[in-house]
């Protein structure tokens with residue numbers, strides 16, 4: 001990605017990565033800002049500008065380093081080197097936090113973040129797992145910053161703990177030869193090709209994602225699979241039945257062995273609807289009154305009966321076609 005414009009906090013030049021990015025993107029306009037969290041000229045843009053703003057990059061210094069306890073695949077959610085994303089999935093969870101300002105922000109103080117990570121891992125009485133990709137897509141970010149390479153090389157020297165991150169991208173080539181020492185858990189998020197095309201704008205095709213997962217597994221990384229989010233369009237049975245069949249056909253035997261699967265149903269919101277209807281007026285409408293119900297504070301989720309039916313269907317398909325795998329959770 002070569003951004004159209006960069007907004008930056010002047011302090012970034014005090015960091016190695018800040019300097020690297022300044023050199024790398026010296027062909028575009030750099031606009032100084034006071035605070036990456038509040039850029040009045042972008043905040044005041046209309047929802048229509050959402051897609052255009054995704055082509056900007058915001059570069060700053062991360063100030064919040066508070067870990068949040070988590071009990072799914074990790075012990076802690078860690079605020080890491082980026083938040084936001086330059087892809088535009090119609091349901092993106094980041095829109096709930098950042099609204100139309102869910103563009104990609106890069107944080108240059110990676111040394112500080114790594115120091116805390118290493119210290120926390122080393123000081124724990126057991127192997128902790130740190131989720132570093134809950135605010136962004138780090139494989140995509142890595143194509144701009146090389147931060148995953150930088151991170152894996154440093155974290156893997158550690159004798160304790162694991163880091164993990166999910167992705168919807170296939171650009172894993174630079175990670176394959178790294179000496180990761182089994183300390184990294186790479187999780188690929190998948191959806192049926194039709195959903196990727198209609199809903200997950202700017203992400204990698206399913207075939208490439210499966211190939212990337214096989215490659216990472218072959219390179220000795222620990223791996224996982226997310227079927228996420230499950231989007232229930234009218235023909236969902238056909239779409240998800242075919243998805244699981246394609247996974248069974250194209251995942252390598254090594255990748256399928258003991259595969260851990262996470263399943264997450266889509267949630268949606270009033271904010272998503274407002275932004276998507278203006279920014280992507282021709283896109284598929286993900287809110288379906290007969291399928292969804294309110295969940296408080298402008299959020300929607302699938303109705304219980306439908307969700308139960310879909311969960312049973314997915315469990316049965318996985319048991320039938322991906323028998324060696326384990327479903328870690330369904331939410």
Ligand code: SF4
Pocket residue numbers: 084085086087088089091092093094135136137168200203
């Ligand atoms: S790839 Fe992930 S972070 Fe990026 S827009 Fe899609 S859901 Fe959001």
